[in-house]
Amino acid sequence: MNKFQHKVDIIYRDILILDLTSERICCGEELKQFHWRCFHANTLSAAIKSLQKYNFHVAIALISATQLQRVLHTINALNEAQDNLIWVAISVDSTLDNDQLASCLPRYFTDYHHLPIDWEHFNQTLGHAYGMARLKQQSPPPVNHLHHENPLLGNSGLINTLRSNIAKVAKVDEAVLISGETGTGKGLCAHLIHSQSKRSNGPFITINCGALPASLIHSELFGHEKGAFTGADKQYIGHIERANNGTLFLDEIGDLSLESQVNLLQFLEEHIIERLGGSKTITINCRIIFASHINLETAIEEGRFREDLYYRINILHLHAPSLRDHKADITLLAKEYLHQYSPTHQPYALIPQAMAAMLEYEWPGNVRELKNRIHRAIIMAESENLSETDLGIKVPKYPSDGSDIVNLAQHRVEIDTELLLDAIKRNDHNISAAARELKISRTTFYRLIKKCKIKL
Template sequence: MNTIPILCLAIGDRGQLDAAADALSGWTLCPVAGLSEARRALRLRPAAVGLLLFDDAPGGEDALDAFLREHWYMVWVAVFHPPALRVPVWRRLVQEHCWDFHTWPLDPVRLCHTLGHAQGMAALRGGPPGGDGAGAPGSPEHAAGTRCAPEGTLTGHSAAIVRLRSQIGKVAGASAPVLIWGESGSGKELVAKAVHLCSARAAGPFVPVNCGAMPASLIQSELFGYERGAFTGAARDKRGLIESAEGGSLFLDEIGDLPMELQANLLRFLQEGTICRVGATRSVAVNARVIAASHVQLQQAVQRGAFREDLYYRLNVLALDVPPLRERRDDVAALAEHFFQLYAAERAPRLRGFSARAMHLLREHDWPGNVRELINRVRRAMVMAEGRLISGPDLGLADAAAPPDGAPLGDARSRAERDAIDATLSRSGCNMTVAARELGVSRMTLYRLLAKHGMTPPSRAS
């Protein structure tokens, strides 16, 4: 008996579930009718393989398309009546989301063989994200660990990120201000959130403020609030962002961009724990921890006269340095997979992951834009990729070899593409199916590439 569960989803007539159960008597099925019931079942018990059962007149193709995109990691097998093959929308759904299909009436032997192969494919992919569900959002393990473990927000196991997690745990237990330094796009706000979530203030608000994004004319009233009648248009009292962080953490991103005249007001708040709204005659006490971040070295800004020295020393009590992505290359693959899952709804329907070559190029890239650049490249590749696997060109990455004899970059890329196709065909014994799979493209795309480079398709059957 096969004990690996298979989600058996009936779209339309629930009686289809009984027919499937009879044909698959030796299999462990999780029978559900409708997409809502399927989502509940998968939250409780993730499955790697799904069996889609369609009736004579299926409907709700948009909702089904969204559901299948949401559960892209599953290997789906469809069962429907032959006339459905004449309906373009259902042909497209099956082509884009399903690994194989059968028609009614069921052939138990053939269906068992198909599901066996589907489970093998699912095993190669590594199964559903989160494995058995432990630690997944909404699970007890996740709820218990969210506050005290920043692993959920900082992906990776490199020495640099492990060291940073350890520092976050120590810093979170104190109440002094925190100053985070890191290059643009390295994840400073994630680190600030991890400090907040690991602290005793986790139940309070986390209020982020981008000091470089607010106009200088508004930042005073936005940060400190104002009293009714303080200026034209001030029709009522308004709490500022600092007051909104009462009982929690105030995150001041790009603190180096804060105007000099406001740095004195912030220093007063750090020293005394009070603020004065615009137009007010009395101070207001605020209990909020300040976490500041900057992509410039504030000590150098102090030397240039662009940042107050006394404020710098008030902020720089507990310092954290966020490593750039080029210093944590061992985390690049895990981060890329994480973002692939996070933005799964945006991916091309047939896309299943990254090719080995693409992963190699990701690890070799220097990442001047850090994690933000990685996110952008992965999201763009998920939309633009034509094959089942993301390739280096999809990511906008290519081998770093210089073009010979000063040849234009386009010629060098074309030559590299031709060489890769030629080498892959040789390794596969001129088998177009195997070569296309290794290159991470469809067979049709491979034929188009052969025509583009004036290469003759292999004569052997493939």
């Protein structure tokens, strides 16, 4: 080394590779050139030991159709061991193109790649995931400023009625069906029912029926014994059994397959389960709360939902209203989320034009969309005074003379198009990440793209 040369210390970023397949894909040497240091784990215990020893922000999972269920169970366990770990998948076979199997991937992974791997492209994916994970870890957790016993925000008549009805149904121990569009707070309603009930000291277990394919949902609900199927290397306790003496929240019940609906109906009648591959019955004492964003009566007419199950679960019915139906609460909601997400040393505020745009906007994503738009605006805005541009809100303008009739269907398409394009742009055209941000499946995202005639 001469006097004009300087030694440069290369900083490597640690990454966990979960490999439960038999492929043994070698990522270490390929990723080393991009300054990644790989740590392989082929068991849950080995992965947990690595998490305890190293500071991982990103993890890779090798997935295949035969081992998918085992991999997802392992990832669930690892996510409980470490928060803010972002997962990227490598599919080692082509059978994951099956819609049912692929539909659960956005729930676990920010992106996934097929063999053979384009390593430069893959490195870009990992770099983006690494940056997002660092951002999540550096951001202070939002402080909940809501009153502990009354976290359902709003003073409108609809919200006051919903709050009153929640208190009523919490006092009894019957099944509850919560209807409402995506983002209206059905999960919050379920939490409130549980917390105000006599089961409040018991577990509150949640499963999204729309996030898992039919091949996985039975095992997730009822559990399985070791050796029940290929890859079942240990006993798995299902969500129903975990909810014993507590509450089970089944979200998006309308997406449950007809076969699973039969099994669920049998449990509701007998309160007995049998793990897959098991031979003994287990008595379960839990309350079940159901939620659906689709009209179940329409689903019955279309043959997608069992009529007998509908009448069994529709004992107590609550409806979470759309935000456009209680716009009087928007100001209160906006102030609360500004308070939650603003740094303590730098409070943010909405300029009058921004608030006016929020009151005029139709909010197809409801309260969840309002919350996310404010959060993103605080992160990305150049000023502490947030504008409608910072929020990404564009309110369609129609003639004021009444000469044209507003086409509501076209209005909704325009709103969906705006949401989709904004999500695609924010995520650098990563469809999996965009779908994950909007909390919809990749399949639904592509369906909306087709509906809105968006060219990628």
